[in-house]
Amino acid sequence: MGVKIAIVNSxxxxxxxxxxxERLKALGEVERFELPHDxxxxxxxxxxxxxxxxxxSVKPYYDKEFFEHKDKTLLITRHGIGYDTIDIKxxxxxxxxxxxxxxxxxxxxxxxxxxxxxxxxMKKVRSASLKVKEGKWEERASFIGYEIxxxxxxxxxIGNIGSRVCEILxxxxxxxxxxxxxxxxxxxxxxxx
Numbered sequence: 001m002g003v004k005i006a007i008v009n010s011x012x013x014x015x016x017x018x019x020x021x022e023r024l025k026a027l028g029e030v031e032r033f034e035l036p037h038d039x040x041x042x043x044x045x046x047x048x049x050x051x052x053x054x055x056x057s058v059k060p061y062y063d064k065e066f067f068e069h070k071d072k073t074l075l076i077t078r079h080g081i082g083y084d085t086i087d088i089k090x091x092x093x094x095x096x097x098x099x100x101x102x103x104x105x106x107x108x109x110x111x112x113x114x115x116x117x118x119x120x121x122m123k124k125v126r127s128a129s130l131k132v133k134e135g136k137w138e139e140r141a142s143f144i145g146y147e148i149x150x151x152x153x154x155x156x157x158i159g160n161i162g163s164r165v166c167e168i169l170x171x172x173x174x175x176x177x178x179x180x181x182x183x184x185x186x187x188x189x190x191x192x193x
Contacts, residue, residue: 002028003052003074009035010057010079028053041065048073055079056086064090075099081106081161111164118153118169122146148173155179 005024007013010032014021024030035047037059045066048054052074056062062076067090076086078100091098120126123145131140153169155162158179169175 004028004050005030005053005055006048006051007032007055007079008048008057009033009037009059010055013055013057013079035060042069045069045071053077059085062086062091067091067094067096070094081110107160107164110161111168114161114165115168115172118148122148148175150174150176152176152178157181158184 005028007030011034014024021030031051033047035044039047040061040063042065044060044062046069049071052072054062054073054076056076056078058080062085064087067073067087073094073096075097076091077098078086081101083098083100086098088098124143125145128140128143131137131143148169153175155166155169155177156179158166158181162179162181166177166179170177
């Protein structure tokens with residue numbers, strides 16, 4: 001058989017699109033791992049010995065010690081956005097390729113989640129819901145929410161996701177948006193807000 005592929009702490013990978021698992025199985029042996037989120041270093045390397053491809057979720061951390069003790073890893077691909085849980089310098093030194101999901105893939109979902117959390121805070125949805133579950137209907141009525149329309153929303157970081165949050169709040173809710181991003185030049189900044 002071909003390569004050994006480890007899917008680490010990702011309960012959703014292949015769940016809604018099982019054809020992805022089938023494509024991996026055509027390449028080699030596929031095994032799912034549910035590991036403690038705080039496992040790292042040598043202990044993590046020992047659990048994943050023999051696996052040359054790792055599909056990694058948010059945790060655990062693939063640190064310098066992991067790469068010092070891990071055998072033939074060729075590729076670690078992050079199932080999700082970002083790769084801050086992987087020591088890129090150590091991976092590069094060991095010749096391990098690190099990839100991640102292209103930001104545009106999860107842009108809408110993450111931006112909508114951010115707006116949903118904002119709505120929960122503004123409308124006090126969760127607090128009121130808990131009072132209903134406790135049978136305290138009168139207390140639930142005391143929660144007064146606020147509208148987003150005509151409010152000023154401040155966003156720090158207007159990259160791929162932050163710029164979409166700007167669009168949703170500005171065009172979807174009629175909020176005024178102010179933003180800050182130290183990584184953008186003024187001309188690129190204006191294009192994103």
